[in-house]
Amino acid sequence: MVKKQPGWALPDLKEAQKRSHHQTVIEKALFAIPPHIQMIGQGKKYYLRTYGCQANERDSETLAGILESMQFTPCSEPSEADVILLNTCAIRKNAEDKVLGELGSLKRLKSDKPDLIFAVCGCMAQEEEIVTLLLEKYRHVQLIFGTHNIHRLPELLYEVMSEGKRVVEVLSKEGEVIENLPVRRFGKHKAWVNIMYGCDKFCTYCIVPYTRGKERSRAMEDILDEVRILKEEGYKEVTLLGQNVNSYGKDAGIVGGFASLLEETAKIGIERIRFTTSHPWDFTDEMIDVIARYDNIMPFIHLPVQSGDSEILKIMGRRYTREQYLTLFHKIKERMPNCAISTDIIVGFPNESEEQFENTLSLVDECQFDNAFTFIYSPREGTPAARMADNVSLEVKQHRLARLNERWNQYAKLKNDAYLGKTVRVLVDGASKKNDQIMSGYTETNKLVNFVAKDAKAGDIVTVKITGCKTFSLDGEQCE
Ligand code: SAH
Ligand code: SF4
Ligand code: F3S
Numbered sequence: 001m002v003k004k005q006p007g008w009a010l011p012d013l014k015e016a017q018k019r020s021h022h023q024t025v026i027e028k029a030l031f032a033i034p035p036h037i038q039m040i041g042q043g044k045k046y047y048l049r050t051y052g053c054q055a056n057e058r059d060s061e062t063l064a065g066i067l068e069s070m071q072f073t074p075c076s077e078p079s080e081a082d083v084i085l086l087n088t089c090a091i092r093k094n095a096e097d098k099v100l101g102e103l104g105s106l107k108r109l110k111s112d113k114p115d116l117i118f119a120v121c122g123c124m125a126q127e128e129e130i131v132t133l134l135l136e137k138y139r140h141v142q143l144i145f146g147t148h149n150i151h152r153l154p155e156l157l158y159e160v161m162s163e164g165k166r167v168v169e170v171l172s173k174e175g176e177v178i179e180n181l182p183v184r185r186f187g188k189h190k191a192w193v194n195i196m197y198g199c200d201k202f203c204t205y206c207i208v209p210y211t212r213g214k215e216r217s218r219a220m221e222d223i224l225d226e227v228r229i230l231k232e233e234g235y236k237e238v239t240l241l242g243q244n245v246n247s248y249g250k251d252a253g254i255v256g257g258f259a260s261l262l263e264e265t266a267k268i269g270i271e272r273i274r275f276t277t278s279h280p281w282d283f284t285d286e287m288i289d290v291i292a293r294y295d296n297i298m299p300f301i302h303l304p305v306q307s308g309d310s311e312i313l314k315i316m317g318r319r320y321t322r323e324q325y326l327t328l329f330h331k332i333k334e335r336m337p338n339c340a341i342s343t344d345i346i347v348g349f350p351n352e353s354e355e356q357f358e359n360t361l362s363l364v365d366e367c368q369f370d371n372a373f374t375f376i377y378s379p380r381e382g383t384p385a386a387r388m389a390d391n392v393s394l395e396v397k398q399h400r401l402a403r404l405n406e407r408w409n410q411y412a413k414l415k416n417d418a419y420l421g422k423t424v425r426v427l428v429d430g431a432s433k434k435n436d437q438i439m440s441g442y443t444e445t446n447k448l449v450n451f452v453a454k455d456a457k458a459g460d461i462v463t464v465k466i467t468g469c470k471t472f473s474l475d476g477e478q479c480e
Contacts, residue, residue: 002135008168011146013382015172016210019200024216024252025176027259031068033154037095040158041072047081048074050367051099052089054241054276055099055212056122058192059150060087062304063121065182066153074082080373083157088124090207092378094372096124100138106138108328117160119143120177122148123211125170129381135168146170147212174198174213174342189427189459190237191230194260195223196251199243201279204307204317205349207244207380217252220261227268236427237272237460244279244311246287259286271461272427273297280328281319292335299336300370301448303329307362309363312349316385322363323359331366332359340415341444342371345402347399349377350390357400357403368411371443374404409471416469424449430458443474451476 015155046067050060051196063085064074075081084106089095103118110116118141124130134141141162145152148171159167177197185191189472196217199209227238240261242248248258256263257279258275265273273296278287293422310321319327332339345360364372376397379386428441432450439453441462449464456462456478468475 002132005166005168009170010168011128011131011170012172013128013210016213016253017382017418019041019214020171020173026175026179026284028179028220029179030176030178031151031182033066037070037154037158039071041070041163044072044082045075045080045081046072046085047076048085048087049102050086050087051095052091052123054192054239055194055243056087056089058184058194058241059122061183061185062150062181062190063087063153064145064184065184066150068184069182069345070154070157079109081109082113082115083119084109085119085121087455088120088122088381090127090130091210092375092380094378096130098135099124103134103138103141106292106382107138107247110140117142117157118384119145119160121145121147123147123207123233126172127207127381131168131170135166142166144168144170145311145432148173148175151181151246172243174216177216177218179218179366189235189429191224191235191241191427192241193220193223193230193238193243193374193464194242195248195258195275196238196242199245201245201281201319202317205346205377205380205383205385207279207383207409210382212243215247217249217254219248220249220264223261224264224268227270231367232266233269235270237274238265238270240273240275242277243273243276244282245275246282246284246377257284259284259290262287262297263294266290269296270294274300274446276302278302278366279319280305283328290336298444298446299339299344300444301332301339302342302344305363305367306344306346307349307352307356309352310359312352312356315388316346316349322359324458326363326366338445340370340447341367342373342446343367343369344373344375345404345408346375346377347400348392350385350388350392352377352392352400356384361404362402364407364411368415369408370415370447371412372408373406376401376403413469413471415470416474419447419466419474420469423434423463424474424476425461426451426464427452428456428460428462439478448458448473449476450474451478454480455477 198213426441432438432440463479464476
């Protein structure tokens with residue numbers, strides 16, 4: 001047992017579950033690096049690795065921005081680093097195992113470089129069990145902080161560097177929205193834009209409402225200003241981020257909510273707008289209408305269904321039935337026949353019967369998704385589903401996952417086949433990883449295209465004729 005040190009703040013899942021009803025406060029002047037800390041990174045390098053979703057990706061851009069404001073420079077090899085920071089994900093056990101494996105294998109670097117600092121932040125740091133494990137078994141980890149106090153990194157790192165002690169600061173209650181944090185964007189043409197933080201949906205299997213706290217929306221003007229600046233800087237695409245973007249503004253009484261934010265963003269005239277994730281429960285007609293009316297809002301919607309069985313959906317706490325999901329799905333397709341739709345599906349939720357699983361397969365048959373992210377249910381400590389008895393063996397779950405993947409892959413191929421001979425607009429990411437003669441990028445409908453380029457450069461939007469269709473990508477040739 002590691003004794004709790006004075007000054008430590010440890011996570012508490014019960015606290016994290018509580019929701020206050022006060023209106024979101026926007027803090028504009030909370031972040032400043034004290035003068036004695038501003039240069040502590042001079043001559044030092046940091047290695048930052050990100051796990052998990054786009055919210056973490058965007059947080060890492062802030063972490064990089066903060067570290068660079070303290071004069072640290074980035075490096076791409078952990079062996080070169082003076083600080084190794086892992087921004088972690090807790091969504092499933094295998095996500096956690098990856099981080100723990102990495103921490104274990106990087107430990108050896110400490111023997112060559114005793115001053116090397118290991119830091120862990122992100123969603124895993126919000127979990128009681130994990131922090132206890134890190135404190136007891138991963139003694140080389142010197143700094144642990146959570147998702148709510150990223151802005152405290154300068155002071156926390158300074159404490160570790162100047163006093164050589166272990167520092168743990170994890171807040172279980174979310175803070176307010178802090179607006180002036182530095183950012184070093186990793187992409188030159190595509191940018192993530194947070195519109196809100198946290199989640200209040202509490203789907204019974206999910207850890208996110210505990211690791212990310214209450215739903216808190218940014219002010220609409222702050223978001224629009226960020227998009228305007230990105231456009232001026234030459235960005236071609238923004239993705240509006242939230243665990244459930246449909247809830248945007250509800251906590252802060254913002255009139256018009258997400259539909260109105262989406263419309264105002266579109267009017268700025270940036271070339272491509274995407275958003276993720278939207279929950280099928282509160283996807284409004286106004287949203288469909290705005291997406292359909294603006295050419296620069298991409299015809300692609302990620303609409304996680306999780307299960308095709310109404311009883312399982314009810315136990316998952318998803319707030320919609322199979323029929324309600326299908327009604328929404330068809331409404332979107334009717335208004336926008338060319339809109340691509342992807343989904344997330346969990347198989348092997350506690351006590352899922354063969355018949356219930358087959359309802360998921362038949363929903364996939366009906367929707368014919370363009371893409372799907374499929375997972376075996378993973379119990380998360382502290383969530384209601386983790387306390388449910390489960391009569392489904394891992395073997396059955398694995399078999400169901402394989403059957404489901406085979407099924408949705410067929411439709412993904414079918415959807416891609418429909419592109420043969422068509423021309424599409426592609427935002428170019430750069431040369432393909434496998435062959436530098438070939439460029440790659442995404443269509444408006446979010447299809448990956450590898451194409452023979454004429455003069456296309458990264459960041460261009462070019463017209464490509466599709467010459468071949470695979471399950472997960474398209475091949476093509478750039479037109480004049
Ligand atoms: N806010 C998003 C989802 C974020 S998590 C939404 O509601 O759509 C991304 C996906 O991970 C979820 O859609 C779900 O399919 C999956 N997931 C979440 N918790 C899980 C768990 N305990 N086991 C397996 N998959 C899980
Ligand atoms: Fe998790 Fe549900 Fe919130 Fe998505 S909406 S983050 S699945 S609790
Ligand atoms: Fe993972 Fe946290 Fe995102 S648990 S999926 S990094 S919100």
